[in-house]
Amino acid sequence: MKHVSTKHQLYGWLLLLPAALFLLAFTYYPTLATLAKSFFSQGTAIRPSEFVGLENYTFMLEDDVFWRVAWNNVIYALFTIPISIALALMMAIWVNSRLKYKSLARMSFFLPTMLPMIAVANIWLFFYSPEIGLIDQVTAVFGVESHNWLGDPDTVLGCIIVITIWKEAGFFMIFYLAALQTLSPELEEAARLEGASRWYYFRRIMFPLLMPTTLFVLINAIINSFKLVDHLFILTKGGPDNASSLLLYYIYEVAFSFLDQAYASTLTVILLAVLAIIAIGQFVFLDKKVHYQ
């Protein structure tokens, strides 16, 4: 009997092995290597790398650019996450109703998601462009003076946020749409018979039932707010004067433009720590509030 169970166990482990190997090689090993690297100096042919303890971390605390991009990232997250989720929910409810050109509406909402971010950035670059851009040409009709949207530190981050919301909302809408279609229509009929208003039905029935989807979308939105930097490469390269730079973009610059892997590892450790804390918080605290069917 015992013999069989070890065999079973072995079988199970063998089945897990391929996935586990990939996880080890591409997730856990790089994470640990990054952590280790952050305690060493950047080596070159002339100056070999050496253990420097927390020096990279103290450098980070004194690095003005780091604080700037961290703050930018907080603002970026605070705006993109709630707005794109709220928009997604509204769009999903709308295209889930009895609409004449339902599939056309669904497709047009989903279209931004299908476009590659680099292409999107190139399109928006010309929207925002002063004088020749779409936005300026439209506002010029109303006599508004041309504005240098991406060249002004006060507006550039807002421009980036708008693109991200435009790109993400359609993607999240698909999840809400799928969730909405699993809601039983009897609930709505019953609510209507009882005389509940539409807002009451949404607040007390529909939204709570969508909570699992909201949690999923929320996690995705948070990850994306740290992960989605493709458009920066085309639109602003983090400028002017780092006004639109985000943490991950800065990590890229440090690693591949400054060739400073050690400091890039340090920044990466911080990014990982922030994401880990958020993820734990979500799963531990929010999960209790989510009603699963």
Place this chain on the structure above:
Amino acid sequence: MLKTLKRKAGSLALATTLGLGLATNASAVELTMYYPVAVGGSLTNIVDGLVDDFEAQNPDIKVNAIYAGNYNDARIKALAALKSGEPAQTSVMFSIDTYELIEQGAIVAFDDIVETKEEKEWLKSFYPALMENGQTQGKTWGIPFQRSTIVMYYNKDAFRAAGLDPETPPATWDELVAAGKKLTKDGQWGTMIPSTGYPYWMFGALSMQNGQVLMNSDGNETYFDAPATIETLEFWKDLGSKHGIMPEGTIEWGTLRQNFLEGKTAMMWHSTGNLSVVKKNAKFDFGVAMLPAQKRRGTPTGGGNFYIFEKTTAEERKATMKLIRFLTEPKRTAEWSMKTGYLATMPAAYETEEMKQYVADFPPAAVARDQLEFATAELSTYQNGRVRKLLDDAIQAALTGSKTPTEALSGAQKQADRLLKRYR
């Protein structure tokens, strides 16, 4: 990349069908060369064509030319390939990567490879201004290949409409401001100098014109807070805020050409690499001029050099030299320049019949050449990425008004000093 793959697959299939009958030249040298494309277009086809010609002439050398993205990507790929032990022998990389590549121990100096007197002469056959970025510690590390400078494109029709002589573009800063004021009207700016992407490059031109270089030739000192440098940034800012002939804030590199083509600005400063596109798309009469002077004329050079990697055998170095010599022959350099709009890198190339004819038919092509006399190295130091970004950020901070030019530049200088101290 795909093309090389295809070619590789093709030659593999050929070898198999011939039953390895072709394996006789096993002693053939195989070279891998990375090259970047920064301005785009049909550059890959042109490079492939040149490589094919070379292989036809040198059957014992096989060249894999691999397109490696923009300059930044090319450097990352080449360095990664070296680290992983993948054999790459040569690469075209940013001319300003020299110090970084030396520090990584990645490249060898050409002085250590050339043997004959004739080869040493060849090293001297290029324009000195184009060699500057590739020379330090008394040696030559890079051979100019796809190189450019900044020129001023201007709209002759707009000049005529403003009552200016279209054949005498502004030659000094004062004339630039005066002409700019006449040209600026509703829906049209006088001039635009891009300040995203490569602000340090444009700034290098302006400061040179003001008689100030930005770094020393050892690459371990910068002059960001020199009075003339600060004055330069003040002038750049004044174009927008005081003279009102340029939009305030930063001006986007990527859309500037479109602005010019749509007549939203009468003048623009841009890379010579744009020449063929502007020529094709401008619906108005346009001219190309040297950048104006304050104390003198000036522009930095830009673009890519050939480097030879350290991890190469003597035989591979010899073959690589053959390849580079082949690609920089005057006739081929001229052809390359005519097809791409890049500079021809040596005087002899401008002496060829084809090039003479081309320049006669299309005078703007000569402007970049004539300006070479006033050209200088582009900003390049140890810790290049960081130092460049310090200057970029300072320029943008000043142009957007979040700091004064003095504040921004002395801050940048202080940080650059901290980075470069250990290289002195």
